[in-house]
Amino acid sequence: MSAANGEAFTFEIDVHLDRVGHGARQTLVPGPVPVVPVGRVPKVTRWMALAIRCDELVRTGVVGSYRDLADLAGVTRARVTQVMNLLHLAPDLQEALLDLPRVTGREPVLLRDLQPIAMALEWRKQRKMWGNRLY
8 A cells, every 4th residue: 555645554463363263263353462371270270160150049049048059060069068068167268368469280279278267157267277288
């Protein structure tokens, strides 16, 4: 493309190739290449989010009980109890679980590590146990 006075124009635009589905045609998409986060969300982060969501389902009456949750999910009632016990953690500890960084190796915190902490009645004691055992 040239200007009226004979000078050339140069345009720069960021594009990347993108595939919509497996085996799909590649298409040019305007914009920079999307950044894919490294690692995976820790399991206890997913468990905490699941506990919050399941509690909402039970409170709103979408699901009748924790027993119904176990039946729907195809897991034991004991596993549902273990996950739902996370709701007994102090709010700041729940938030800390939800904000754990992505991991590439071993899980930094295990669900079994959190059970005794969740069973402590006082949040102050939970925070002390969290500080002593995790991180």
